[in-house]
Amino acid sequence: MESNAPDTVLQEKLSFDNFRKEILKDYRAVCESREASLLGRREVLTGKAKFGIFGDGKEVAQVAMAKFFKPGDFRAGYYRDQTFMFASGLSTVEQFFSQLYADPDINNDPFSAGRQMNSHFATKFVDENGDWLDLVNSKNVSSDMAPTAGQMPRALGLAYASKFFRKYDASDDFKHLTNNGNEVCFCTIGEASTSEGHFWETLNAAGVLQVPLAVFIWDDGYGISVPKQYQTIKASISTAMQGFQKEDNTNGINIYKLKGWDYAGMCEILEPAIQNIRDTHIPALFHVDEVTQPQGHSTSGSHERYKEYERLLWEKEWDCLKQMKEWIIANTLADGDELYEIEMGAKQFVKQSRINAWAKYIDPIKKQVKKTTALLQKIKYDTSIQDISKELATNHEPLRKDVIKAISTALLKSTNSPAFIELKNYYDELMNENREIFNSHLYNEGPKSTLHISEIKPTYNEDAPVINGYEVLNRYFNKLFESNNKVVAFGEDLGMIGDVNQGFSGLQNKFGNNRIFDTGIRELSIMGQGIGMALRGLRPIAEIQYLDYLLYGLQPLSDDAATTHYRTKGQQSVPLIVRTRGHRLEGIWHSGSPMGMILGSLRGMYICVPRNMVQAAGMYNTLLQGNDPALMIECLNGYRLKEKLPSNLIEYTVPLGIPEIIKEGTDITMVTYGSITRIVQEAAEILEKLYISCEIIDVQTLLPFDREHKIVASLKKTSRIIFIDEDVPGGAAAFMYNRVMEEQGGYRWVDVAPRTLTGKDHRPSYGSDGDYFSKPNVEDIIMTAKEMMEE
């Protein structure tokens, strides 16, 4: 015993030294983060950056949280988490400033390449070829976004994927995606944003599903200016949520209350709590209260306008940096001098980081300015151009647009002189560069671009059965699930009964409820579940039961799925397929076709509108080979129509953006899609008997739209064109009209006024008569065609 004593003492000393070191490292991190907030705000107020939102007041809680964030874990958070990012080694202070300046160089702002406001972080999930990186050995951050609580639905999916992987008899294919489902999704949200339905829906689903989700609420008492008394029952989110608390033999979530200035207290609670989530997949909520916001909400205003004097005093006293410092001194871990040195070091470091970031941001623009002024000076004889040159040269903080404006203004005076030609060439070069910087990567552009998938036609055996549309899909999904172990499908009534139209009938029994399953009625978080799973490298098919209910799930699709690839400049992809059914059946909420709304809100997704189930299956095959998100709208009235079953069910593809001419004709081009195609076909048969020959084009996908300009080719032949769909006037038919007339130059080939024929302004009325008088019908089409022929 005795002989061991010196060792024990030494070990204790070592572990004390390490402990002390760790704490001082954390203290330095919180000081650096605070400096970054203070300096960041100054950069906005002096005009170098446009807007700033900072994490001051949340520093200590976030270094505590970062301690338990391990490789393989995911974060779905919001704009307050700079300290967490610094402490996790996922952002440098310099990168933080680069994003503040909107530096478009991805090496400088690795989160968004200048596309997002500051503190909207992300890490890279996919490589340049669109293949998933090793996410098991990296700390992973899904891309932040501004809509409050918008991160919640995605967080559910990121956590759910761990559950899926743990239950799955994981094959080698998933080695880089999971370590037996041990990954926790850390989710952060402000206390005011918990008022959003997103929060409640997500936590309810997490509690039902039992997924490894750790939700941190930074409670600083206000949502901008509105205090929590106006936000939350009993002004306390953890109190309001008591009914969610997991008990013995129930599901639910564990709820903890922490104080945001209490470094030691937080670490003590978090260590076992996070381990418990990892081990058991029981979700937890950490209500981090008594958090401050020393600089107010953002650079858009000051908090003195809405915080009482007493509150401001309280915030000063309970500032987490002050409290941490006092705790360190009280526990004799360091004295005031040592801490002062750390504070000064942090100040200096942040100052230098800011200077570096600014230099990296401004240098390329200054190079453009230099080259532009040199080119302008070659046009010596024109004094007004020399003025433009001087103005540009003396601009201390030029923007890329200032360069383009200067060149454009000079080019207004363009002659054929070599100097102007050189200037124009440089202008073209810069415009290409700017397009790449600001407009690229809406969709995958590399090998995983869905647009690279070319057509493989369906083949048919001689004795090919003619079966119901839903049976075509059922056989297709059966083959798909046999052949692709990354595909998962879920939604309301999709598991046990195999969806409301039996596309998945019997398949849960065969493939198990880990791959095909029912969900609660919660469209918003079904979408989020799909988004999160797709981000983790799976191929989810998430169902919205009827197209009319897409509205409930639209926000995460529009704000999150559709923008992810763009806002990370290609570093994250969401290969989610949203499956739904619509266009035409019965009544106000079961026959909607709100395609204009979809087209306006889902740029960044592909929109498939197959006319039957054979085409739909071919489109699924195409989509599953690319990495982009898509919406598949099956025809609600098409499941019981007979179709011939292809023999190459999982091989044939319907390429996106390639319309199909389903009937050739010479007099009128009829452009349409989806359910109404059959009505157009019926009308065309009658018109044929009246000697009016219709060419019917099924566009097949609205996004992308007619990539080969097949429609204008048809119009050249017929000189008459009509766009027919079931949307409201000015919706998708107007979209198609615009594309053909403007983009394809169709106006040059029309002999009579082109038309759109659409549903009425209102939702479709119930019953067969309601349908007939609300949506375009055979007679409408015949009358319009005759009118056009007589015009």
Ligand SMILES: Cc1ncc(C[n+]2csc(CCOP(=O)(O)OP(=O)(O)O)c2C)c(N)n1
């Ligand atoms: C859907 C939506 N509504 C409103 C806003 C504007 N907004 C931005 S932050 C914010 C307050 C959020 O407060 P809280 O959740 O407490 O987080 P904090 O900013 O205090 O950290 C509001 C209303 C928004 N970004 N998104």
